[in-house]
Amino acid sequence: MGFHIVKRENCPWWQRLILYVAAVLIALGLGAVVLLFMGVDPIEYYYQMFTMGTVGNRIAYKTFMNYLKEFVPLALTATALSLAFKMRFWNIGGEGQFIMGSIAAAFVVFRFGPVLPMWLTLVLMCLAAMLVAGLYGSIAGVLKVKFGTNETLLTLMLNYVALYVLNFIGETKADWNFFLQEQSARPVFKNFSSIAAFPQFALGGKFQLNLCVILTFAVGALVFIYLKYTKQGYEVSVVGDSLGSARYAGMKTGWVILRTVFLSAALIGLAAAFKVGTAGVLSTSITDDVGWTGITVAWLAQLYTPMIFLVSALICVLQHGSMVAAATFSQVDSSFANMLQGAILFLVLAADFYTRFRLARVKKGEKKNG
């Protein structure tokens, strides 16, 4: 008796949902076993993690505001990456583009912030970050279109080049280096939250909604419309599905790729500007790994923008919640979140298989295949 794998055309949404929920539950179950082994009650731990300790907490609004600070860069970066992935352009250079964008944003603040009105500084900051990140991403785009250079490996290399540029700025005390505090003898990034910070709106009680959150949802909606209803968005999906058909249909494929890669990287730059503009200070770990996490988020959400926002929200609960829970359960390190996230992703990837394929029994007399 044998099996072979058959492609299935469409998997009903409820089956998909069951599979994904089952995958997540199994992963949480495995995590529970680890927690039990550590002598921690898994139900209590998960309760702390998923509520992020907000229940019955007087500063719950603060937790939620911090949560949104993590959500904004991740959701925006994943949305941006999905543009490139739709075209099968493997931009794994989100980290590098984010870093370049944040350097550009900080540059604008330090250079022009003191003389310009704040709203203009913020606008310029976003534009500069988008331009620089977009150009940095375009390096791989141009080389891919011109010479067929492998974009996965090239963007990977450029991530580290950007990281060490940032480290260089952050660790070099010099007269030209206006990114650092002048008073400190050791190199420390200068805080600029008094020069430029995104405005916040009070929404009942002490909760303040940052402008970035609203803008992020707006950009998400625009990208959704762009991909679904515009000619350019249509071109992106045709190039992704079949380069040959796109050429045959008379599309300028090289131009489509370049345009989309620039847009993708520029939006990552915007995410960086939002991050820098809310944090008020650079740091060598400014990205919080969103360039990496964003890739998995975009893929898990199957490049579907509303799903990307949902998955980002869940991943952030996992990460932020485990930090909160680590305060209560000191024996469980916050790296538990990464382990759990890995396990969830592995199982969801496995579940994904069953939405795309099914196992068919090999009938008697038929030859075994695969």
Added chain:
Amino acid sequence: MDKLSIITSFIHSIIVMNIPLLYGTVGEILVEKSGSLNLGVEGTMAVGAVIGYICGCWANSLGVGILTAFVMGALCGLIFAVLTVSLQANQNITGLTLTTFGLGVYFFVGNALRSAKAFPTMNDYDSIRAGFEDIPIPLLSKIPVIGPGLFSHNILVYLGIAIAVLVWWYLKHTSPGLRLRSIGENPAAADSVGISVNRNKYLHICLGCGIMGIGGYYMSLYMSGSFNSNCWINGYGWIAVALVIFANWNPALAIVGTFVFGFFNTLRVSGPSLAVAFPGALGWLAGIPTQLYQALPFIITAIVLVVTSLRGNKFSSGLPAALGLNYFREER
């Protein structure tokens, strides 16, 4: 310290500091030659490092450590293989997830033991410490200046070079090696002549990841098992991914590449002391920012990538043609 001994210790450091790169690179070459791009090198090495180190210490045996690290690495490879070969998952995503997961395991296990005051200290385990000591090669190590630098190393250095040569010979001169390369180039063609694609992919992914695991274990011993918030692997896995390209997917060239990248990596650490010892000839070394050394492997690799793609078909690149693509039999 006299000036010559500074040169000797510089040469010595180039090798001992950077051998994990060779393990990672040779392992990744085996994996990539089967047509799979595994971006989980960093995570695989981290898992091999922490679990190999702990088990090795508990058993007070270097052999147990090496074996555990290998098995742990191979298990990471197995996860990757099940997902990408059998379940057709995207290789980039699976690899990146493996890195997240592996680093999660690394810090989770390490911090759990550390907070329970049970993290082993290498100094307490005499046979691990003795096993990691340098073994001079007779005669060769007596050559002045370069002898003690090049020919007096711990057993894992020799093992790493032996593995690299062995894998080179395997890929180039044996028929299983030829079959493996054919899978990386064109799995459908390999399948049609009766080569079992999936079995070969599983085998070589696990084997390659096992080798990476040993590289991680090396790093744990090199750091004398001092566990803190900086990962032992600290980006070596990513440099290994770059080094595979630099070495043009050739394990023998990987040895050369390790020393080229290692040269810069070591200069970052030893540059200042060289500048002090030879102020006339090498004084300028003190002025170079350390970040440039750190970025150089990636800059060089990016240039190599671009240049090889410029030359197009005229240059015989070792890049497996089917790298990164999953093989689904019914789509051939």
